[in-house]
Each structure stands twice: as C-alpha cells, then as structure tokens.
Amino acid sequence: MSKLTLKTEGDTHVVVTRRFQASPEKVYRAHTEPELVKKWLLGPEGWSMPVCINDARPGGKIRYEWADAKGNGFYLTGEFISLEPFRRIVHVERMHMPDTTPDNHVETLFEPDGQGTLMTMRMTLPDAATREAMLATGMDQGMEQSYQRLEKVI
C-alpha cells in the first residue's frame, strides 16, 4: 500500500496525507528550513533547487526555483500566512511554468502518530471550477477510461 494518499474533499479541496517515521518537530523543520527543504522538495529525479527562499514567518515570502541539467526550469512563489511551530503551516503558492497556475491555499498539519508523524496537507483551490478542472483531467475514473480509449484511436 502506498504511504501517500491524495483525495478530494468538498468542492474545492484536495487532501494529501503521508506518514513519516520521525517526530512532528523534524518533519516541520524539514518544511521550513531552506537548507533542509532544498534536499528533498525536488520533484522528479534529475532536478535541483538552486534557489530556495523560505522566510518562515507570517507574511514571509516563498520562492523555489527548480532546474535540470538540460537548462529547463520553473519556479514557485508564495507567502506564509501563519505558522505554529511543529504543528501547522498555512501558506499560499502558485507555480510558474511559465504559465501561472491558480493560487493554491495550503494548510499543512503535523500530528503525532505513534512514534512518527501524520502529515495532512489540505489544498484549497480558488473555486469549485478550478478543482473540477483538475478532476476532469485524470483523477476521475471515467476520464481515465476515456483516455485509455483515446489512446487506442490516436
């Protein structure tokens, strides 16, 4: 069974959960200290994060820039809204690829779970429409089947 779950909630939310075998304090720090963030928040293999700005205080800026060996790159900008050390982070983020994706409002909770941590990341898209657009593109079984059919006819 995969440790990562990704599901929808209500009209505008996407909820990701993940368990870690480390204390909430460590998991929280790995999300807020740039030296730690740039070691893991890298996406697919082959990417690095040459710029990692993570000013973890209310109103503080976030800017992550990713690059691969071929010179491709994209970046994310955001702002912290509130932080409760080792327990909760609220921030907003958007990707620039270079098209800017809609603002994603993210609440990340770190809860003790036995010896480890249960992280729950709740993303809120600006409206039902944006989230529905995400659903229509692959999280929905019906569309997945449509794609499979589609591939046969291409």
Added chain:
Amino acid sequence: MNLDAAFSAMADPTRRAILARLALGEATVLELAKPFDMSQPAVSRHIKVLSDAGLILQRVDGTRRPCRLAPEALSDVDRWLAMLRQALSANYDRLDALLAGMDSTGKDKK
C-alpha cells in the same frame, strides 16, 4: 497550450460533459447539443471556448463541422497532475531519508 485557458474552459459542467462525450469519438454540434436542454448556438459557443483553449479540434466535412478531442492538449494538463503526484511521492521518499539522518537535538547530521 495555455494551462489557464484550459482550466477555465473546463470549469463549466456543460463543457466537461462535451469533452466526456467527445472522448467516445467524433460528434457534430447537433449530436453534442442533443443531451442538453440548450440551443445549438449556445452549444456552439461552448465549443468555441473549448476550441480556443486548444482542447478540441473541428474539421469541415461538407456542411458538417464534426468536433473531436485534441489529445495532446488534454494530455498536457494530465501530465501536470501526474507530475504533481509523482513529485510528491518522490519528494516524501527523499524526506524519509533526510529525517532518518536528523538527530533529536535539531541539528542536521548529514
């Protein structure tokens, strides 16, 4: 392909239904209008939005203008989502390794 245009085009339930119908195969405006309580011009307007967003293609066949999905456009959006899932999984696997190397005093052991 503009992600913003694609997202906003797919934000409408009628347009998503049109996309779902087209995933089954080519259809004319008349055929697409049938399941909806909607005039043909209204459906044509939805088709124009989808077409401008690069999500569907229309060809001329005599007096008919059959529509079909633009597969490469949808797969762009799909790829973005797949990337999100993959990136999250890869990230957290790396984070597991990083956490295993951190000691309890709050310093990174390396």
